[in-house]
Amino acid sequence: MTEKPASGGRPPNEQASAALKAAALRLVSEKGYAKVSIAEIAKAAGVARQTLYNRWNTKADLVLEAMFEETGRYAAEPLDQAGESCRAQLEAFLAQVFTHLSQDGDTVCALIAAAQQDASFRAAFFRRFVRPREEMVTTLLRRAQTQGKLAQDRNPEMLSTFIHGAFWYRLLNGQPVNAGLARDIAAEVFTR
Amino acid sequence: MTEKPASGGRPPNEQASAALKAAALRLVSEKGYAKVSIAEIAKAAGVARQTLYNRWNTKADLVLEAMFEETGRYAAEPLDQAGESCRAQLEAFLAQVFTHLSQDGDTVCALIAAAQQDASFRAAFFRRFVRPREEMVTTLLRRAQTQGKLAQDRNPEMLSTFIHGAFWYRLLNGQPVNAGLARDIAAEVFTR
DNA sequence: ACAATTATTAGACTGAAGTCCACATACCAA
């Protein structure tokens, strides 16, 4: 399923893909997502515009893949370190994610916006970005519950939605998303 | 501040404004926000395109004003009815908001997306749509706290962010936003 | 060597957003 037989035919130019992703990342971080055009990325990569369309449907598809490809950015699992409380684990995980986001929060906002205009991109974004982080937090909260650090009548799925929702809500409304928010969230989840 | 002196000059045609808002609402509900062009709205309203730009900067500005103008839609305050628990009040308020949103959730998603591409629209959207609803919930939670229905160590502002965040997160990810979500949110906020 | 197949390229083309302009129109005040 992954490797196609594909005998015959000119092979895709992998250097072109790499150049496009690199150019996209550079231009978006330099000028901001909205101010970079498809044509500009292709030109900077030294490639025809159609070559970009051969691989990605939209600028959002390209930027998403470029941001999350080899590097496991934003993907660090919260570890169950001995001696660290569940609350501290949650706070540390959120603080780490939020710090990374302060680097390119504008791009993430732009990708969320793009997802509202393109159902297939919304699905890809959910699968590659949203759901993994949601599951990390749900897992952490379930572990806290089995350890007795979170009351049995709390709902880990709903709490995870609260946590990520608070983050999206703040980010999309231009409000601060930083270590202070991580602390406040962890405090509210692990009340008492 | 509201009434301008404006002596001299041709007065703005209020019928044109009304026709533009009506046409925008009708077309957006018929075809969906993304599939309606500015030129189409102007044509349906029987006015020149420039007349639309004289009043609003973007389609989002026009649609926001059209949706929230005279009608107090989405604006019903949660009442402190005698005999109704705080939890039931919250659930009823959320269920009402979510029901309205099922009518035009797509448009709200499109407006949130537009806010990510236009800082001045983001500010207007926050002021007219986001903040009022956030404050309604915060007020309700503070009242619950003074009545002893919510523990003193809970943080009403953070909880309100949780609640609205959960709603945004679900909506923007294409997940259900309905009475069931209202129930789950109210249950998680008023634990025990 | 040659045919089949697929990728790349340059360019044309459409549709939409947004800006700009010249001219017509409506209102006010002197």
Added chain:
DNA sequence: TTGGTATGTGGACTTCAGTCTAATAATTGT
């Protein structure tokens, strides 16, 4: 009535996303 001022109208123009096409290039199998 006349001049000042601001809006309405139609159209030209630029930029960009997205689609399409014809020609060319690279690879495989015969």
